[in-house]
Amino acid sequence: MLAATAATAHADTCTGVTDEGAKFETCFDLGNRVSVTAGSDGFGGGIQLRQLVKFDDDPDLNWKLEHDFATLERASLKGEVDAAVYNGRFLRHTRDGHIVLPGMGTPRKVFLPFDIGAVVEAGRVTVRNDMASGNRIQVGMIKTAPVVDLWRSRDFRRRLVFGPVARWDIGLSRDPVAISRHIVAPFSMGMASFHLESHDGLLAFDVGVEGGSAWTSDRKWTPLVQGSASIERIVLAINERPIALLVGIKYDSEFNETIARVGARIVLFHVADSRVAHL
Amino acid sequence: MRLSSSLIGAAIAVLGCASAWADGQVPMMDHEKPVSCARDTKGKVWRIQCDQAAKVCLYAANDELDSEGDRVKPLERARDCAFDAPVDRVKLEADGFTFLPARADAPWGWTRDERGRVFQVNFDLHNRIYFGAGYTPRYILDNPFQSKRTSIDFGFLSFDVLDGPTRHRFRFVQGQVHMEPFSAEMVLAHYDVSHRFTDPLLRITTFVGEPQRHDLRLNLGMWDEAGGLELHRTERGNAQLWKHASAAITLDLWQSANLDSYVRLRTGLGLEGQHDDVQGYHSALTASSALEIDTVLDHAGFHNLRFEFVHELPHYFTQIGDNTGKFATRLRARVQYEAIVLAINDQPVSLKIAAGGEKRDDIPGIPNQWAFVADAGLRFSLWAPPRSRL
Numbered sequence: 017m018l019a020a021t022a023a024t025a026h027a028d029t030c031t032g033v034t035d036e037g038a039k040f041e042t043c044f045d046l047g048n049r050v051s052v053t054a055g056s057d058g059f060g061g062g063i064q065l066r067q068l069v070k071f072d073d074d075p076d077l078n079w080k081l082e083h084d085f086a087t088l089e090r091a092s093l094k095g096e097v098d099a100a101v102y103n104g105r106f107l108r109h110t111r112d113g114h115i116v117l118p119g120m121g122t123p124r125k126v127f128l129p130f131d132i133g134a135v136v137e138a139g140r141v142t143v144r145n146d147m148a149s150g151n152r153i154q155v156g157m158i159k160t161a162p163v164v165d166l167w168r169s170r171d172f173r174r175r176l177v178f179g180p181v182a183r184w185d186i187g188l189s190r191d192p193v194a195i196s197r198h199i200v201a202p203f204s205m206g207m208a209s210f211h212l213e214s215h216d217g218l219l220a221f222d223v224g225v226e227g228g229s230a231w232t233s234d235r236k237w238t239p240l241v242q243g244s245a246s247i248e249r250i251v252l253a254i255n256e257r258p259i260a261l262l263v264g265i266k267y268d269s270e271f272n273e274t275i276a277r278v279g280a281r282i283v284l285f286h287v288a289d290s291r292v293a294h295l
Numbered sequence: 296m297r298l299s300s301s302l303i304g305a306a307i308a309v310l311g312c313a314s315a316w317a318d319g320q321v322p323m324m325d326h327e328k329p330v331s332c333a334r335d336t337k338g339k340v341w342r343i344q345c346d347q348a349a350k351v352c353l354y355a356a357n358d359e360l361d362s363e364g365d366r367v368k369p370l371e372r373a374r375d376c377a378f379d380a381p382v383d384r385v386k387l388e389a390d391g392f393t394f395l396p397a398r399a400d401a402p403w404g405w406t407r408d409e410r411g412r413v414f415q416v417n418f419d420l421h422n423r424i425y426f427g428a429g430y431t432p433r434y435i436l437d438n439p440f441q442s443k444r445t446s447i448d449f450g451f452l453s454f455d456v457l458d459g460p461t462r463h464r465f466r467f468v469q470g471q472v473h474m475e476p477f478s479a480e481m482v483l484a485h486y487d488v489s490h491r492f493t494d495p496l497l498r499i500t501t502f503v504g505e506p507q508r509h510d511l512r513l514n515l516g517m518w519d520e521a522g523g524l525e526l527h528r529t530e531r532g533n534a535q536l537w538k539h540a541s542a543a544i545t546l547d548l549w550q551s552a553n554l555d556s557y558v559r560l561r562t563g564l565g566l567e568g569q570h571d572d573v574q575g576y577h578s579a580l581t582a583s584s585a586l587e588i589d590t591v592l593d594h595a596g597f598h599n600l601r602f603e604f605v606h607e608l609p610h611y612f613t614q615i616g617d618n619t620g621k622f623a624t625r626l627r628a629r630v631q632y633e634a635i636v637l638a639i640n641d642q643p644v645s646l647k648i649a650a651g652g653e654k655r656d657d658i659p660g661i662p663n664q665w666a667f668v669a670d671a672g673l674r675f676s677l678w679a680p681p682r683s684r685l
Contacts, residue, residue: 073402074371074413106424106677108640111368116414116638125414132640134424134677136451138468157481158468160426160449162675182426182447184472184479186526194572195526195533198477202447203428231474233528 030216030291041292044217044250044258047082047172048287055262055279058096062087066172076111080133080172090277094145100156101139107131107165107175131165135179135207144271152187152196154270159183161207173213181205181226199270201230205240217289220248241269248281257283321409324353324400332357332376339366342373342399343382345392352387353397360410371413373399404681415641417681418596420633421455421464421555427647429672431473446473446670448647455555457683460491462554476528482538483522489547489554490516514547518561529660532572536658541565543583553685556590567609573659579609579623596682599633609657623657633674645674 030043047066053059063086069079084103091097113128140156163179185199205228212221227241246264253259260281267274324330324344331343340357357376358366384394398407404417431446451468463486470481495510523538543563550557562584570576585605592598607625614621629651635643649670656663 076368076371108642108677110640112412113640114412114414116416116641125408125412128639132642134426134675136424138451157479158449158451158470162426182428182449184447195535198472198479198526198528200447200472200474200477202445202472202474233477 029293030289031293039293041253041256041288042216043289043291044253045287045289046213046217046220046248049283050285051281051283053090053262053279053281055090055277057275057277057279058090058092060088060090060099062089068171078109078170080107080109081105082172095143096145097141097143099141100137101141102137104136105133105175106136107133107163107177109165109168109170113168129166129168131168133163133165133177135159135161135163135177135209140185142271144273152189153193154199155186155188157184157186163207163209173215175209175211177207177209179207181207181228183230196234198233199230199240200232201228201240204229204231218250222246222248239269241267243267246277256288257286259283321398322353322395323398323407324355326374326400326402330374330376330400331380331382332378333382334378340376342376344397344400345387350391350393352384352392352394354394355397355399356411357399359412362410370399370407370411372402372405373413374402402681403684415638415681416595418635418638418643418676418679419455419555419682420591420596420599420635420643420645420676420679421453423450423453423676423679425450425453425674425676427645427672427674429647429670431668431670431672444473444475446471446672448472448672448674457553457685460493460554462489464488470524477526478528479524479526481524482520483524485520487518487545488516489545489550489557489559490514491550491554514550516545516547516559518543518545518563520565523567527658527661529658531660534569534571534658534660537568537570538581539566539568541581541583543585551590553683555683558588558590559586561585561587569609569657571659574615577611577613577615579611581607581609583607591682594682597635601631601633602629604628623655625653625655625657627651627653627655631670636673643676643679645676647672647674 030041032040032042034040047064050063052061062084065083067081069081071077082105084100087100087103089098109131113130115126115128117124117126137156137159140159142154144152159181161179161181163177165175165177167174167176169175180203181201182203183201183205186195187197187199188194189196205226207224207226210223213219223245225243229237230240232238244264244266246262248260248262250258250260262277262279262281264277265274324342328344332340333343334340341354342357343352343354345352356366357370359368359370361367388394398409399411401407401413404415405413406416407413426449427447429446429448431444448471449469450466453466453469456463466482466485468481468483469485470479472479492512492514496513497511499509499511501507501509519542520538521540523541525536527534541563543561545559545561547557547559565581565583566578567581568576568578583605585603588600588602590600592600605627609623611621629649631647631649633645633647635645637644647670650668652665652667654663654665655661
């Protein structure tokens with residue numbers, strides 16, 4: 017009876033207690049981990065880091081920095097690859113958003129109801145082997161977007177961002193490997209991204225859309241659309257290392273493909289949620 | 296608490312006159328000097344800063360105000376104020392002090408509006424992440440005006456480290472991409488360092504008239520880049536120029552006090568490889584020299600000017616063509632002016648205007664004559680903290 021009472025008492029603090037008195041994590045930080053994935057579309061993995069930068073002299077301001085390093089989204093048995101060297105999301109959260117107009121005299125401040133930031137991607141590699149998608153390699157040299165976050169939050173658990181996208185991709189042909197074309201979008205595309213995590217970090221939901229016109233060196237201006245949606249649900253943990261079920265779908269007009277996915281993510285290393293009592 | 300009722304009355308009157316502050320004439324407290332805090336009879340806290348020499352005391356609410364003059368939240372970026380020194384307005388006025396409504400203090404690089412809201416008014420564009428888009432028409436002497444050319448530019452991370460008389464400059468993943476016709480250039484990593492030597496290399500004393508000493512300093516530095524890439528698409532196919540690594544010695548002809556502005560010469564060597572559809576791959580050792588100017592024109596960092604004139608001489612290890620042989624020449628000049636036009640959530644949006652010219656004979660399909668380019672666009676920068684106060 018005492019143990020049961022203790023378990024209930026600790027549940028809100030993200031630390032569970034067994035009947036024997038052993039503690040275990042019930043909340044997880046989805047942004048600080050090294051994980052591998054395996055699913056219907058192939059295997060993958062990556063490193064994720066989150067930084068929350070605070071300022072002593074301005075407690076209403078923080079920077080939310082999310083970094084994804086060496087992300088292998090999927091590598092299939094057919095030799096198809098989706099990977100990125102670096103993905104970054106930087107959001108500057110303030111209690112009051114505003115715009116400053118320098119003007120000719122005293123600068124003026126006009127308030128706006130959103131946070132701002134940027135999304136950056138470097139070194140994306142996409143490899144396709146089937147003839148329908150062109151049997152080619154595409155390297156995303158850089159992609160960046162200034163964004164506004166309409167669903168402002170001091171933490172990483174939610175965001176709803178919009179922004180114009182600038183990107184430069186290189187298409188490579190095989191045998192011999194040579195540049196076959198360039199794809200450039202000078203902020204002529206737009207993106208929207210929605211992210212929501214449950215308070216305990218057991219459930220995460222992501223939706224992203226990117227579309228617009230891009231200049232290609234062979235077809236000139238062409239419409240491009242990408243979209244994705246995914247759900248991640250942590251269902252168990254082994255030695256405090258969470259294992260999650262993944263369900264997702266992705267569409268890309270560039271490769272004329274729609275890929276659905278069911279799989280699992282196994283976290284190899286992670287930083288314990290700050291609300292978890294020291295085990 | 297000995298804050299007199301007259302102060303309370305004056306302070307409340309200030310709330311009623313908040314709209315009158317919009318003219319920007321309301322004085323501002325000095326962030327570097329102590330600020331006292333006092334509580335009125337309603338429990339509201341006021342900030343007070345007295346100048347003993349001028350016999351003036353400035354006072355302001357210790358909270359941000361809404362449009363109605365009501366207090367809504369604590370001040371941001373205001374220095375701590377102490378309650379331990381009681382403020383007696385009657386005594387101070389008897390001693391000749393004048394009390395004036397004011398804006399609360401804000402740190403260097405920031406200011407406050409009439410409602411106490413803080414915002415940044417000084418920006419260091421050497422410390423930032425930026426990306427922008429521009430209109431970049433190009434004029435080639437014997438070709439028609441190419442009016443569809445647009446461009447994007449980006450700098451993933453730029454930051455300077457000022458360490459006493461030394462400034463280290465780091466730039467990562469910087470570049471620009473032009474369309475119609477396509478060209479792109481990018482540098483993965485750049486590092487250069489400027490140093491101010493306190494001991495002169497030569498001390499020249501003149502004895503014509505009053506003896507005078509003239510110091511000649513040799514402010515040497517270093518300049519390095521790695522992972523440079525240029526891509527060109529011409530009528531004769533694609534060409535890629537990989538600038539694997541370059542190193543140079545710099546001589547600062549002029550330095551600003553905090554070393555963020557300079558005029559300098561540099562010369563050095565680099566190793567590069569070029570691949571094009573006509574001549575295949577060939578490597579070169581490239582000697583380069585340049586005159587560079589990078590200067591911040593105003594104290595607040597709103598106006599920035601850059602100029603460079605670069606001369607490069609690739610020396611190929613093998614002969615690559617009848618015309619080029621083992622040597623090629625690249626000349627490039629570019630001037631760029633960047634001015635901040637507004638800031639969104641204290642992150643600046645700047646207007647970039649640039650012009651440049653290039654003459655080169657190393658890439659098949661690019662005519663060996665001067666081609667000129669103009670560039671006007673907008674950049675959005677993240678971070679951009681206030682400049683150093685030096």
